Every structure is written in C-alpha cells, then in structure tokens.
Amino acid sequence: MSIQTASLQTSETPLGRDDLARLVARDIKPGSFVNLGIGQPTLVSNYLQPEQNITLHTENGMLGMGPVAEGDQIDGDLINAGKIPVTEQPGASYFHHADSFAIMRGGHLDICVLGAFQVSATGDLANWHTGAPDAIPAVGGAMDLATGAKDVFVMMTLLTRDGASKIVEACTYPLTGVGCVTRVYTDKAVFLTGPDGVTVRETFGCTLEELQALVPVPLTAAPAVAG
Amino acid sequence: MLHFIDTVGEAVAGIKDGSTVMIGGFGNAGQPFELIDALLEGGATDLTVVNNNAGQGDQGLALLIKEGRVRKMICSFPRQSDSWHFDAKYKAGEIELELVPQGNLAERIRAAGAGIGGFFTPTGYGTMLAEGKETRIIDGRGQVFETPIHADVALIKALKADGVGNLVYRKTARNFGPIMAAAAKHTIVQVSEIVPTGGLDPENVVTPGIYVNSIVRVNTAAGKTEQVA
Numbered sequence: 318m319s320i321q322t323a324s325l326q327t328s329e330t331p332l333g334r335d336d337l338a339r340l341v342a343r344d345i346k347p348g349s350f351v352n353l354g355i356g357q358p359t360l361v362s363n364y365l366q367p368e369q370n371i372t373l374h375t376e377n378g379m380l381g382m383g384p385v386a387e388g389d390q391i392d393g394d395l396i397n398a399g400k401i402p403v404t405e406q407p408g409a410s411y412f413h414h415a416d417s418f419a420i421m422r423g424g425h426l427d428i429c430v431l432g433a434f435q436v437s438a439t440g441d442l443a444n445w446h447t448g449a450p451d452a453i454p455a456v457g458g459a460m461d462l463a464t465g466a467k468d469v470f471v472m473m474t475l476l477t478r479d480g481a482s483k484i485v486e487a488c489t490y491p492l493t494g495v496g497c498v499t500r501v502y503t504d505k506a507v508f509l510t511g512p513d514g515v516t517v518r519e520t521f522g523c524t525l526e527e528l529q530a531l532v533p534v535p536l537t538a539a540p541a542v543a544g
Numbered sequence: 545m546l547h548f549i550d551t552v553g554e555a556v557a558g559i560k561d562g563s564t565v566m567i568g569g570f571g572n573a574g575q576p577f578e579l580i581d582a583l584l585e586g587g588a589t590d591l592t593v594v595n596n597n598a599g600q601g602d603q604g605l606a607l608l609i610k611e612g613r614v615r616k617m618i619c620s621f622p623r624q625s626d627s628w629h630f631d632a633k634y635k636a637g638e639i640e641l642e643l644v645p646q647g648n649l650a651e652r653i654r655a656a657g658a659g660i661g662g663f664f665t666p667t668g669y670g671t672m673l674a675e676g677k678e679t680r681i682i683d684g685r686g687q688v689f690e691t692p693i694h695a696d697v698a699l700i701k702a703l704k705a706d707g708v709g710n711l712v713y714r715k716t717a718r719n720f721g722p723i724m725a726a727a728a729k730h731t732i733v734q735v736s737e738i739v740p741t742g743g744l745d746p747e748n749v750v751t752p753g754i755y756v757n758s759i760v761r762v763n764t765a766a767g768k769t770e771q772v773a
Contacts, residue, residue, distance in 0.1 A: 375716070376646065377570040377573070377716050377719055378570075378716050378718055378719050379715075379716055392715065393572060393573060393717075394573050394574070394714045394715040394716060394717040395573075395715040395716055396570075396571060396573050396716055400570075400571035400572070400573075405715075411713075411715055411716060411718055412718070413650075413718050413720070413721065413722040413723055413750070414570070414596075414646075414649075414650040414719050414720050414723060415650040415651055415653070415654040415723045417650070418646065418647030418650045418651065419651075421647060422647050422651075422665065422666075422667060441670075446672075451635070453622060453623040453630075453631060453634055453635075453641075454622075454623070454641075454643050455620070455621040455622055455623035455624075455643070456620055456621065456644075456645050456646070456673065457620050457621040457645075457646050458620070458645070458646040458647060459645075460645040460647070460648075460667045460668050460671065460673070461645055461646060461647030461648075461667045464666040464667050464668075464669070465647070465666075465667070491671065491672045492670055492671045492672075493671065494669075494670070494671070495669060495670035495671075495686070
C-alpha cells in the first residue's frame, strides 16, 4: 500500500479552487454534453479548451451556452441557471423547460458538476438543504441533475470549516439523490465513489495515510488508470 | 376562442379569488411583469401561484406575495438573495409552500397539458421530497409517482403572436411559457409584437394558437426584464 500511496500524490500542496476547476475541465472527455452547477462548478467553464468541443447545457433552456456576457452583450432574456447574463455559441439551441429537463432526466447529459454539503461512501449526495428548521428549502434542478446525468462529479473542499470530512459513511443532511455521485474533486484528493466504496485517484499535499486520518470511511488506492 | 385585448387590466379581469395561476418566467427572464401588475391592481386574492421561483426584488410576483394575495406557492427555488417578500411571509407562516424539484415541476405542468394522469420518475427518490408518495422499482431504479399540475389561468410572456395566436419566444425567456400555455384552462399572453396571420413561419411556431385564449400587446424592449413604467 505504501508504494501505491507514493504514486498517488500528484501535487505538493492542496489544490486551490482554480486548480481544481482546471483539473475537472481536463478530465471532461472531448465532445461531452455538460451541465455545470451554480457556484464553484461554474469555474470549470473558464478552463475548457476549444479543442475539447464541449457543449454546455443550462437548465433554463439552452444548449451551447457561451461565457458570461459583458457590456453590450448583456441581454436579460439570455441568462444561465444562476440568472447571470450569458452568451450563445454558434450552434446554440433554445427549448422550453420540460424539454430542458428531459435532456437531464432522460440521461442525455454526459456529465454534471455539482457542489455538495456531503457525499456518502456509496455516492449518496446531499447538496440542497441543511435541514435546519428555520431554513427556507429550495431545490431547483439539483435532484434532476443528480439522478439524470450519466456521470455526477462533485467539487467541494474536503473538510467543513470545523474540520469535519464532507465524505461520510452516511449523509446527515437531507439527500439530493441516492448512489448518484461517481467522482469527488476536493482540495486534498480526487475520490471515485460507487457501490464498492471509495477509492482515491490522486492526492494533493498529503499521503493516502494522512488522507485516511481525515476521512471516516475506508479508502483504497484506485487502480492506476487515466482519468 | 381567441381574443385580442387592448389593456392588461381587461386581460386579467376574469381571474377570480382562489384561482390557481401559473406565471411564466425563470427569474426575471420571461416573467410577464405587466400582467402581474394588472393582477395586483385587479385585487384577486387567495391565489395559488405556480412559478419556478417566488419573486425577486420589489416587482412582479414578489409584490403579489408582499400584498398577501398568494395563499400558496408551488415552486422549485423560492430562496434567493432578493426574495425578501417571500422569505418574510414564509417565516411568518402566512404563505404555504409546495416545494417541487424543477424537472418535476416542468413535467407535472407538461403532463397537465397533455392529459397525462401522472408519471413515475427517479428524480427525488429516496429524498424527503418523495415522502408519502407512491414508489416503484422500474428498470431497476427507484421511481416516484408524480401528478399533473393544472391551473385555471396562465400568464405568460412571448415575443410575437400572429392573428391566430401562434407564439414565438425570445432566447431563454421561453422557459415555462409553452408548457404553461397548454396546462391552463385560460392562457393570457403578453407579447411585444402582433404580426398578421401568415407573418410567422409555421416551421418556427413554438406554441400553436390552440393553447392561447387572450393576447395583449405590451411595449417592452426585447431583452429588457426590468419593469417598464
């Protein structure tokens, strides 16, 4: 195991948000149809390369979304899921909400990238509600993305502000989807989740042993495969 | 029967207290602000409103909520940085909330328009939003039974209508318009422009006129989402 852990570490320090976004972008296969969730996942779009030929979907009814609009490009009728004005790419299409969610729910998207409060050892996702009694619940399209996309990538810090692992044995926050997450990109490691538990693809600034000390579920090194 | 109406006030005059009203828009894009203002002016109350959100800022749906006209919201994402009027009513216990995953909201509206009595979907399975609902394992996946959402009235915004009520929309402002037009018993549309019959390419019509009951022209610049005085 110690030999494998040495090969897992791919950076001397934890990754910052932009480094992580760059890594996720690099891992998206050319030609994919992708939905990027609100917040940290949106950063991924900054690092997608034209030669990857990625088509971005936005849940409010568009394929072929371009970068955030600036200046004269701003058009209140052309916004993304976060209600930010965006632009259209050549080849873009517009459709109504039921069609847009059929794209998600019908399994047509290759990847969605979402933020999370917690991910369980078997890939359960909690990312929409803290469950606090005074919180106003709002779910949006999170459950549709989580259950509909072929691959669900999560981007998050590994630890909460209090130092607790967000990868957990079982989620304590209300669930968004059951067994839906396939990869978790964090500042300290990339995890692969599935029915067989959690494997670690690479670590950033820590060894597998040091990572295991932080995460309360058994971790094993993933077989060496290209991302 | 299709009616072209001169003012937004006349267009919404028939909306009764206690109605279920679908309101198009995702955030401000596609929100029919002038029809909502007319509904506010007209005084109808005890409304159930179906919208993706629960109003932004101090305009449109947010004002309808502020003035206590909305008994219940059916929506997917009420909580936003500027949803203070909904937040206040909710925390005061003065408005009921039915929170629906966004794809279920869209598909339940679509189902109503298509005469579908309900459907099973994996969305929400195993979550608190499926509690108390019928479930089945279909093709190896847990699925939840969801029912259609019908409405007495839909208020939507489109770009253009022709003389028989065919509609085209603009960019992402299309959002809920086409499915709400089909789901409601009476669909009222505000458009920026009315063109003669034959003036829309039949290949490009998004909402066929059969779904449309009332059309009123409202002068808003394309892409402008702020309320026009």
